[in-house]
Amino acid sequence: MDWWTFYGPNQDILPPSVEEALDTFSNNTENIPFYPIMTSFFIHCKLSWIMYWDYTIEEAPRTLPTIHRQSWTKLWNKYDLSKCTSETILRSLKSKLQVQQDQHFTLTKIQIQTTSSCNKKKLQEQMKKLQEALEDIPDEDDDKVSITSSINLGDDEDFIPVF
Numbered sequence: 237m238d239w240w241t242f243y244g245p246n247q248d249i250l251p252p253s254v255e256e257a258l259d260t261f262s263n264n265t266e267n268i269p270f271y272p273i274m275t276s277f278f279i280h281c282k283l284s285w286i287m288y289w290d291y292t293i294e295e296a297p298r299t300l301p302t303i304h305r306q307s308w309t310k311l312w313n314k315y316d317l318s319k320c321t322s323e324t325i326l327r328s329l330k331s332k333l334q335v336q337q338d339q340h341f342t343l344t345k346i347q348i349q350t351t352s353s354c355n356k357k358k359l360q361e362q363m364k365k366l367q368e369a370l371e372d373i374p375d376e377d378d379d380k381v382s383i384t385s386s387i388n389l390g391d392d393e394d395f396i397p398v399f
Contacts, residue, residue: 242307245278245285249311253321257281260322264329280328281320284312342369 250258261280262273277283289307296302 243287243309245274245283245309245311247274249285249309251311251317254281254283254311254317257320257322257325260325261329264326281325283320284315286310286312 247255247258258274258277261277265273265276267273268276278285287307287309289305292304292306294302294304
């Protein structure tokens, strides 16, 4: 988490619409210790940022030169920010909760049916149904999309210095 704290995004790089979505997200999710809300938000919304740095040499009389590093972060502007609004956040949190509840209900139902099976054949049938149900659960990575773009790091005006 130290890396994220020093080189990750901060609220200053977010446009107002995304800041509003961050507020909505933080008000509708539970705070997990040692897991900052900003981390959860960027993961949930699949947001990206750009971080770059530059070195400067400070030369003082009668001392060795000192190298300093200055870092900047910037929100990646190729992302469709219309997907990161308060409404879409609420909708996705609600659907995620519903899916979790459905999966929990289905799993509990199958466990009860499995334990109540009185013979080996019924138990095997229930186990097969359980395996089929588990295969139908969507993988969390299914909605990830590969995006390719070029980034112009020469535009210093778009970067916010991080000290």
